[in-house]
Amino acid sequence: MLKHLLFYLLCCCLVIQSYSQTTDLAVIVEAQNTNNADVSQVHIYQEFQYIVTIINSGNLVENATFSQIINPSSTVASYVSQTSNGGASDVANFALTTGNILTGTIASLPTNSSVEVKIIVIAPTVVGGIATDVTIFPPNSINDIDPSNNQSIISIDVVDADIDFTVVHNQITPSPGVPITEWGDTVTYRTTITNNSIIGFPLNDFTLIASSIPIQNGEPLAQIQSVECISATNGVVCPDSIDVPNITSLVNSGVEIYRLNSPIVFPINGSITFEINCKYLEGICAEEADVINVENYIELELDHVNISSNESNSVDTLLLAPEICLFTDIAIETSILTPTNAAITTWEDEVLLETIVSNFGSFDVPIRFFIQNLSSNAGSWDLINVTCIGVTGSFTCNDVSFSLNGQTWNTNDFSFPAGGTITVQTRLKYLEPTCTPTPQNYTSQIRSAINIIPLEVIDIDYSNNYDDDYITLLPADECPYSDLSVIKTQINPQIPLGSSDQNPMPWEDVTYEIIATNIGDEDTFMALADRYLAASIGSIGVLRSVECISASGGASCGSIAIQNIDLEINESSSDFVFWEITQEDAWYMPSGASVTFRTVHSWIPDCDNEPIEVVNNVNVEAYGGGVDGNPTNNGFSVSTYFTPCVDLIIQTLPSSPTIPINTVFDWIVDITNSNTSSIVLDADFSNDLNPVFSIVGTPTCQIENGTANCIQSFNINGNNISGIIPSMDAGSTLRITIPVMSPSIGGVFNNRAEVFPSEINNEEITPETNISISNVQVISPILTKTYDPEIIFTGQESTLTFTVHNVASNPAQSDISFIDILQPELTLTSNISWVNANGCTGTFSGTIGDDFVGISDLTIPEGIESCSFSVDVTSNTIGVYPNTNSNFASQNNIDTSQTESTLTVIEDPSNVDIEVLKTVYPEETSLGATVMFTITVTNLGTTTATQIEIYENLPIGYVFSSYSTTLGSYDEISFLWNLTSLAPNQSATLTITAQIISTHDLLNVALLNTVNEIDRDETNNEDSAEVMINNCLEIPNGISPNGDNFNDYLVIPCIENYPTNVIKIFNRLGVQIYQSDNYKNNWDGKPNMGFPETSKLLPVGTYYYILSIKNQPKPIIGWVYLNY
Secondary structure, three states: OHHHHHHHHHHHHHHHHHHHOEEOEEEEEEEEOOOOOEOOEEEOOOEEEEEEEEEEOOOOEEEEEEEEEEOOOOEEEEEEEEEEEOOOOOEEEEEEOOOOEEEEEEEEEOOOEEEEEEEEEEOOOOOEEEEEEEEEEOOOOOEEOOHHHOEEEEEEEEEOOOEOEEEEEEEEEOOOOOOOOOOOOEEEEEEEEEEOOOOOEEEOEEEEEEEEEOHHHOEEEEEEEEEEEEEEEOOOOOOOOOOOOOOEEEOOOOEEEEEEOOOEEEOOOOEEEEEEEEEEEEEEOEOOOOOOEEEEEEEEEOOOOEOOOOEOOOEEEEOOOOOEOEEEOEEEEEEEEEOOOOEOOOOOOEEEEEEEEEEOOOOOEEEEEEEEEOOOOOOOEEEEEEEEEEEEOOOOHHHOOEEEOOOEEEEOOEEEOOOOEEEEEEEEEEOOOOOEOOOOOOEEEEEEEEEEOOOOEEEOOHHHOEEEEEEEOOOOOEOOEEOEEEEEEEEEOOOOOOOOOOOOEOOOOEEEEEEEEEOOOOOEEEEEEEEEEEEOOOEEEEEEEEEEEEEEOOOOOOOOOEEOEOOEEOOOOOOOEEEEEOHHHOEEEOOOOEEEEEEEEEEEEOOOOOOEEEEEEEEEEEEOOOEEOOHHHOEEEEEEEEOOEEOEEEEEEEOOOEEEOOOEEEEEEEEEEOOOOOOEEEEEEEEEEOOOOEEOOOOEEEEEEOOEEOOOOOEEEOOEEEEEEEEEOOOOEEEEEEEEEOOOEOEEEEEEEEEEOOOOOOEEOOHHHOEEEEEEEEEOOEEEEEEEOOEEEOOOEEEEEEEEEOOOOOOOEEEEEEEEEOOOOOEEOOOOEEEEOOOOEEEEEOOOOOOEEEEEEEEEOOOOOEEEEEEEEEOOOOEEEEEOHHHEEEEEOEEOOOOOEEEEEEOOOOOEOEEEEEEEEOOEEOOOOEEEEEEEEEEOOOOOEEEEEEEEOOOOOEEEEEEEEOOOEEEOOOOEEEEEEEOOOOEEEEEEEEEEOOOOOOEEEEEEEEOOOOEOOHHHOEEEEEOEEOOOOOOOOEEOOOOOOOOOOEOOOOHHHOOOEEEEEEOOOOOEEEEEEOOOOOEOOOOOOOOOOOOOOOOOEEEEEEEEEOOOOOOEEEEEEEOO
């Protein structure tokens, strides 16, 4: 039983937690310029800001998570938390990923609080739409009741701007026109770069480029010694460090001497000046003896077209005249000795070549020379031998060696003496080729050439440095051949869609059919490759599927090993193959056979404002059988044309981020067609208002800028507004305004706007900018509610308390109303009453026995933060009873979106029976005596009783003296005896000692006040005890002093036991007529004082007495009737 109970309680706790941990977070993002004005368009590289407002309309949330996805091409300059309201913590623990995802946490977001994040962003340097997506979420342990307002998406258009950078380059030392003094001197240059644009912009780098003019004067060596930033203006910052590599450059034509690879941001009118020190060294010799002029300039690199030239002015740096180069003339000539007509007659003919190399110069020169077959595809040869047959000059044939390398041979490097010659003969034989379908004569080209080794030696006549000779070869034998052909056609979508720039297709998958056929007479094997070929602009092709769907004529569908499924391929890819049948796949194609394939491709073109062409190519190749006799039909290309792309940007925002209830405001939607786009035709616009808003006027459309046609008529279906935008030129913007009424309840509510181009006319390049979500906070008092306790047993009561919280600044509120409809298993057990009215007034609804609680016409005075009221509820049905926003009706000027509490009613498994017994000792005594009451409490049940309260209050006939207990504690002020628990059959005793001070009110009752469990027998919850006073001091209520010796005197029994006493007697008018000290039982109805004085018997009537006895805390008061 206990295990089942614990399990049930655990389940209840989990259910309670799932209902109790709720909130309602919302987020709003706005784009602003640096003057805090809303923007939907910024220039390239313009600094702007996102303002993210995080709102909590629900219960307190700790450690909420904020995340913002920022366009990765943008630059996040800074981010800071600001403007926290309602006790919200600042956003902390910021983190920015390399992908431009910004995150942060908010330690505490109380009810009706908010905080902002300001993110400074620099726009990309490329035009087009950029989106930002912001989300806010509570921890996993807390449920957000309305996740629709946890996200906000907006987009803005980045438009182009003119970029104008200028660069001025000067030589400082030596002075312009003055040559250096000696090789190794340093030349100082000064370069100033200025941004004359209307916006700031980054310079990627700049390069110092030099040329030796004319190059015949020599080629010097250049070494950069230092590069220093000597000044910067208008916000330009000099680089922290400038790397100068230790590189020596040979200056000939257009040589890069130095590159500054440190990007620099230039604000408007910013400039920077560098000083560059370059050392010049003597380099390669000159053909002409004259001073070298190094013509040099600076070239800028920008990610944008520059209005001015990227090149600076040219500076002439005069150096020295280098050494004159050595001049020579080396010549080579090859002759065909056999066959004499330079044509072989059989494939067994040998060819004999003779090569003569001559040095016509005046000095020895290191050289090498070689012979090469330049037409090996026409006929390859077999080198038989190469022989030196003679030399002239101061060297021998032994000084020259030959390396035979198949289709070429070459000598070693050797010193060729001035005036010397060398004669070499080459013996070779051409190899007979295999058969060919198209026999024809071939010509073999033979080249002989020399290489001069030293760079400083220049040949004055390059024309005789090589020689070409030609030999006619025999045709190859004709052989039988196959003829593989292939065609590829587009089958889905059907032609003509996509077949030309006049019929472009939407950007969707394309299905092609490929048919490969052997139309030749010979069987063969087939290899096939389907490739990306070209595109009118950069495009990506992706193979989605390929299958062989049929085969005929003895062919069959085999395996396709290479299938690059889902691999993106473009013009920069190292492999252009989508799929391929290789020789290893062994596809056999008999004569007359045919195979059909079906492929599905996705094409992702780059954006262009004209129809976009992509070209797909398929090729077949025969092998392993008859050669292919007709290569002209081995390939086939198909072009597919796609619609021009557009870049639509949409942004929605409320006319104010916070709105009072029942207030008219505008939802604004800005739609922009980016400058990079084609003209937009028949775009679909749709706007979904949150159902709480009421449309109070006709939506309007106006042209903000550019050329466009507005929506002619809006379709309104409930809270959906839609329409067709006929056209928008690139760079145009439309503004749609939707007048709405805010609801009569508070909360954060969203608006979602979308715009999508017509697929048949345009393709969207950045669909993330086609959706915008924004939120607005409707301000009203907030209602919270609690059950106390949250868990009760069947039949027990819980107090349901409602608290209405005013908005910030606590203005006066009126017309607040709501009804909370409880579950039918719950009923009210008390009337509704104020807990803390704080001056609030209203009319309650709901009474005992009802299952609803409400209030109407609630008013809150100005300056009052909150007011609360409560009612008791109970249930006899076991269950978990969550009460949330959905239970409320008739709300006005109140936010119940976060109002929730859960009451859990569980079965009482206890068996508790509290018995109360009471005795007194002695049971009979006299006035003034001390008695002892004993109260015994016993749990007669079978389970433990807890939180027991016994009410024990002495009547006024006793005065409390002391107490003692065996368990628990007794409070003599509240008269409560508290017992923490009593086990089954356990008893506890309270003993109270008291003095009797009156003969009246002596019945003492003890009862069970409360117990945590249900008492199963209420008949034994109370007991009493009474002390019987003997006749001592029992004053009779009448005397008759008539002389009959019966009842003639007022006799007080036992008065003699209390000798120190005073009795006073008063008539009905309050006049004292008798007094006796140490009374002797002798009053006979005659006065001894009063007015008028008399000693006669008093008149018949009622008289009042006060008997005071020493050491008695209270006098004895009563009346006596006098008769005769």
